[in-house]
Amino acid sequence: MTGPTNPQALAHKVAAAVGTFEQWSCLRPADRAPALEAIASALEKAAPKLVALADEETSLGQARLHSEMVRTVFQLRLFAKVVTRGEYLGATTDNADPSWPMGPRPDLRRVLEPLGPVVVFAASNFPFAFSVAGGDTASALAAGCSVIVKAHSGHPRLSAATAEVVHNALRSAGAPEGLFDIIFGTEAGRDAIVDPRVKAGAFTGSIEAGRALFDLATGRPEPIPFFGELGSVNPVFVTKAAAERRGPAIASEFVGSFTLGAGQFCTKPGILLVPASAELVDQLHGAVPDKPLTLLNDRIRTSYASALRELRDTAGVHVVVSGDHAATNPAPTVLRTTSAELLSDPQALIREVFGPAALIVEYAEESELLEVAKVIEGQLTASIQGEDDDAIAAELIRLLAAKAGRVLWNQWPTGVSVTYAQQHGGPYPATTAPATTSVGTEAISRFLRPVAYQNVPQHLLPPALRDANPLGIPQRAS
Amino acid sequence: MTGPTNPQALAHKVAAAVGTFEQWSCLRPADRAPALEAIASALEKAAPKLVALADEETSLGQARLHSEMVRTVFQLRLFAKVVTRGEYLGATTDNADPSWPMGPRPDLRRVLEPLGPVVVFAASNFPFAFSVAGGDTASALAAGCSVIVKAHSGHPRLSAATAEVVHNALRSAGAPEGLFDIIFGTEAGRDAIVDPRVKAGAFTGSIEAGRALFDLATGRPEPIPFFGELGSVNPVFVTKAAAERRGPAIASEFVGSFTLGAGQFCTKPGILLVPASAELVDQLHGAVPDKPLTLLNDRIRTSYASALRELRDTAGVHVVVSGDHAATNPAPTVLRTTSAELLSDPQALIREVFGPAALIVEYAEESELLEVAKVIEGQLTASIQGEDDDAIAAELIRLLAAKAGRVLWNQWPTGVSVTYAQQHGGPYPATTAPATTSVGTEAISRFLRPVAYQNVPQHLLPPALRDANPLGIPQRAS
Numbered sequence: 001m002t003g004p005t006n007p008q009a010l011a012h013k014v015a016a017a018v019g020t021f022e023q024w025s026c027l028r029p030a031d032r033a034p035a036l037e038a039i040a041s042a043l044e045k046a047a048p049k050l051v052a053l054a055d056e057e058t059s060l061g062q063a064r065l066h067s068e069m070v071r072t073v074f075q076l077r078l079f080a081k082v083v084t085r086g087e088y089l090g091a092t093t094d095n096a097d098p099s100w101p102m103g104p105r106p107d108l109r110r111v112l113e114p115l116g117p118v119v120v121f122a123a124s125n126f127p128f129a130f131s132v133a134g135g136d137t138a139s140a141l142a143a144g145c146s147v148i149v150k151a152h153s154g155h156p157r158l159s160a161a162t163a164e165v166v167h168n169a170l171r172s173a174g175a176p177e178g179l180f181d182i183i184f185g186t187e188a189g190r191d192a193i194v195d196p197r198v199k200a201g202a203f204t205g206s207i208e209a210g211r212a213l214f215d216l217a218t219g220r221p222e223p224i225p226f227f228g229e230l231g232s233v234n235p236v237f238v239t240k241a242a243a244e245r246r247g248p249a250i251a252s253e254f255v256g257s258f259t260l261g262a263g264q265f266c267t268k269p270g271i272l273l274v275p276a277s278a279e280l281v282d283q284l285h286g287a288v289p290d291k292p293l294t295l296l297n298d299r300i301r302t303s304y305a306s307a308l309r310e311l312r313d314t315a316g317v318h319v320v321v322s323g324d325h326a327a328t329n330p331a332p333t334v335l336r337t338t339s340a341e342l343l344s345d346p347q348a349l350i351r352e353v354f355g356p357a358a359l360i361v362e363y364a365e366e367s368e369l370l371e372v373a374k375v376i377e378g379q380l381t382a383s384i385q386g387e388d389d390d391a392i393a394a395e396l397i398r399l400l401a402a403k404a405g406r407v408l409w410n411q412w413p414t415g416v417s418v419t420y421a422q423q424h425g426g427p428y429p430a431t432t433a434p435a436t437t438s439v440g441t442e443a444i445s446r447f448l449r450p451v452a453y454q455n456v457p458q459h460l461l462p463p464a465l466r467d468a469n470p471l472g473i474p475q476r477a478s
Numbered sequence: 479m480t481g482p483t484n485p486q487a488l489a490h491k492v493a494a495a496v497g498t499f500e501q502w503s504c505l506r507p508a509d510r511a512p513a514l515e516a517i518a519s520a521l522e523k524a525a526p527k528l529v530a531l532a533d534e535e536t537s538l539g540q541a542r543l544h545s546e547m548v549r550t551v552f553q554l555r556l557f558a559k560v561v562t563r564g565e566y567l568g569a570t571t572d573n574a575d576p577s578w579p580m581g582p583r584p585d586l587r588r589v590l591e592p593l594g595p596v597v598v599f600a601a602s603n604f605p606f607a608f609s610v611a612g613g614d615t616a617s618a619l620a621a622g623c624s625v626i627v628k629a630h631s632g633h634p635r636l637s638a639a640t641a642e643v644v645h646n647a648l649r650s651a652g653a654p655e656g657l658f659d660i661i662f663g664t665e666a667g668r669d670a671i672v673d674p675r676v677k678a679g680a681f682t683g684s685i686e687a688g689r690a691l692f693d694l695a696t697g698r699p700e701p702i703p704f705f706g707e708l709g710s711v712n713p714v715f716v717t718k719a720a721a722e723r724r725g726p727a728i729a730s731e732f733v734g735s736f737t738l739g740a741g742q743f744c745t746k747p748g749i750l751l752v753p754a755s756a757e758l759v760d761q762l763h764g765a766v767p768d769k770p771l772t773l774l775n776d777r778i779r780t781s782y783a784s785a786l787r788e789l790r791d792t793a794g795v796h797v798v799v800s801g802d803h804a805a806t807n808p809a810p811t812v813l814r815t816t817s818a819e820l821l822s823d824p825q826a827l828i829r830e831v832f833g834p835a836a837l838i839v840e841y842a843e844e845s846e847l848l849e850v851a852k853v854i855e856g857q858l859t860a861s862i863q864g865e866d867d868d869a870i871a872a873e874l875i876r877l878l879a880a881k882a883g884r885v886l887w888n889q890w891p892t893g894v895s896v897t898y899a900q901q902h903g904g905p906y907p908a909t910t911a912p913a914t915t916s917v918g919t920e921a922i923s924r925f926l927r928p929v930a931y932q933n934v935p936q937h938l939l940p941p942a943l944r945d946a947n948p949l950g951i952p953q954r955a956s
Binding site: 026103222425434437 | 504548594696697700866875882884885888889901912926930931940956
């Protein structure tokens with residue numbers, strides 16, 4: 001069930017995804033909602049079993065896994081609402097206009113249509129929300145695409161079990177057979193992304209793996225969009241006033257955020273910039289629990305140990321709290337350096353360490369915060385702990401908005417709400433597609449492309465574009 | 479003035495584009511409108527001189543060039559309206575909501591922000607509308623980006639003169655120095671697209687050149703979006719009923735469309751699928767003028783001759799009208815084949831020949847139209863000449879919408895109106911970015927990326943996201 005998918009099986013699954021796409025993409029968007037609802041309900045029903053299985057394979061704990069399941073079910077239902085509402089289609093009509101200033105304008109109508117079969121690469125750290133039935137799958141199905149999920153090797157049995165739940169739910173909802181399928185193994189994933197019948201890829205994971213797949217997707221004879229969410233250090237900038245007024249709270253909240261889920265979040269705050277002060281470092285020291293944390297799997301344990309060792313051994317880096325990174329279940333580690341060191345070698349010091357470690361960066365003058373903001377690479381998030389009257393705030397926000405998909409003020413980046421305005425993305429290497437988000441309702445637009453219809457008679461137009469508006473969706477006209 | 483830009487000069491121009499971006503991107507969008515208006519007015523004023531120069535370098539003729547200038551001026555003014563209106567910003571607010579089903583929702587606000595310096599590769603065949611001050615430049619400037627145009631070698635003096643007009647207009651409008659610049663030479667263009675400070679590329683031209691630049695853009699250490707509009711054969715499908723009722727009109731309109739601008743349009747209909755009938759071929763024969771046409775330049779003359787020769791020499795292809803393709807000024811050429819031949823070797827027969835040539839494809843059964851629709855690659859446009867009660871119409875439209883950015887009914891693809899609903903794009907090889915358009919108001923979105931602000935105090939939010947709505951733009955809230 002969870003062994004590597006062989007080329008014949010893959011070819012069969014892709015062929016099915018192509019055939020099913022024909023039917024699924026032609027449905028009225030609202031008619032895709034029941035299938036999404038069915039998956040949500042089936043997951044809810046299977047939750048006790050799935051959560052137990054997930055805990056066995058990931059050690060993330062029942063509480064966290066249960067709330068992740070709530071999130072996963074919620075986003076399926078939210079996409080059911082999105083397709084029912086139909087605003088995402090961007091239906092736009094230009095009526096024919098003989099007096100259009102550049103010359104007579106024909107009747108032109110534009111709507112977003114699904115791309116085709118999509119390959120979703122599941123993540124290790126969110127075995128529900130960014131895995132088999134997670135946000136990429138939900139948004140691609142909602143868009144009208146068929147989906148092949150490449151399971152993550154970190155939770156194979158959960159992946160197979162979740163896929164089974166999804167299959168049965170889709171069947172019970174009358175969705176076409178082959179709309180959704182799952183494959184296992186690195187080779188099968190690579191073969192899938194270069195299959196000419198596949199029209200897009202979505203991925204959450206490391207920079208290394210994501211870049212390799214991006215290169216395959218863009219190097220094809222027919223390049224396809226590849227929506228990779230890769231790496232981020234999610235720096236947090238603490239102003240002098242904030243450190244002075246809320247030092248202890250900031251220290252303890254920061255520790256809570258960077259150790260959440262054993263530090264295995266894409267949005268883990270990996271760097272905290274603070275005014276140089278023995279006091280704040282002491283506060284941090286006191287807030288870090290000397291508690292062993294269980295990492296997701298051996299591969300992550302190994303890379304955590306080696307990434308942390310490298311950072312710790314970098315010139316100018318000192319240990320504040322040593323969590324024995326080589327232990328099977330390491331306690332959190334806190335390192336420190338100065339902004340002067342960081343600015344002298346940003347590449348060495350601004351690096352993602354996936355796991356429960358963080359780097360404190362002490363600065364002398366607040367202007368150094370601006371210098372650091374200028375040298376960081378693309379980020380999923382950048383946060384400020386500040387006071388409303390901080391003189392530096394406006395400029396710092398402006399600089400960080402140029403580098404990050406989400407800018408936070410006095411909140412912590414872990415915890416990515418699924419909403420209309422959410423943006424989970426950012427310039428490379430945070431993602432390979434900075435204009436898109438993988439969380440929130442806008443995630444659906446990754447799997448769509450616009451088509452304009454010129455002078456097409458009403459009865460031959462897609463329903464979304466007809467004057468009579470049979471779908472009852474928001475239409476714009478000019 | 480028009481010699482190759484050397485690396486030092488390029489570095490200087492990119493540095494200026496970066497510096498200027500800081501200022502230009504921070505302007506309220508509406509405050510960018512006067513600069514766009516200034517360019518439009520300056521072009522209008524310089525039109526007689528520029529059109530004369532364009533005619534010298536491209537031989538496109540005063541009438542065509544004048545109407546292209548009207549289009550160019552119009553789209554600059556349309557983008558001035560777009561930025562003033564501000565709907566393109568997609569300003570969206572999620573108010574904090576403690577009862578949000580997946581858990582308390584923070585205050586999240588999302589807006590589109592400019593990408594950074596953009597390199598625009600000008601096209602040869604539209605020396606105004608897709609060149610120095612064309613749609614890519616207008617939409618990138620409107621988005622808040624700085625622009626470096628790589629001039630096309632086909633009209634260097636016009637490029638320099640247009641750049642001078644743009645420069646002076648921007649200066650008079652008080653725009654920051656270095657917001658717009660021009661470079662010459664293939665090397666400089668390649669160097670520009672791999673410069674780490676450049677954040678996007680836009681291109682209109684051949685598949686070969688576009689793919690090479692796309693590969694450079696996606697192969698960078700930090701890959702960047704590359705919006706290439708490459709090649710298209712723009713097939714036209716004529717149903718039996720339409721051929722029967724409107725044969726002569728279709729024949730003469732088709733000839734008008736494929737010979738317009740000497741066949742040098744991205745949207746030239748290169749293939750006409752017609753029911754097998756000596757009559758229709760006769761009608762076409764009669765409609766083709768035996769008139770020499772002047773091509774843009776020697777390079778296009780050479781590639782036209784060789785591409786046409788190759789197609790003519792392909793097995794199953796016959797000459798209907800021979801336009802002496804090797805002549806300096808060739809008359810139109812019409813070839814013919816059958817849908818059976820075409821389906822047996824689509825790659826050899828469905829090929830863009832840039833210039834005044836077309837391939838007539840005769841079919842026996844209308845169902846063959848569906849087969850051809852299934853095998854064609856991505857297209858900018860696909861057109862149908864049909865009757866409202868054609869049984870095949872709905873299925874044919876559905877299949878063509880999966881392959882083309884724009885589907886036309888009883889109109890011709892040449893002539894791409896600049897409007898709100900326009901979609902000038904399509905799956906590869908029509909473009910390298912099927913979710914985007916290079917014509918129409920939506921072209922601005924290519925140069926934007928979303929940023930979400932979480933829990934940011936009102937006075938520190940971008941004006942577009944403040945509750946008081948100081949920009950007076952459409953805001954969505956939930």
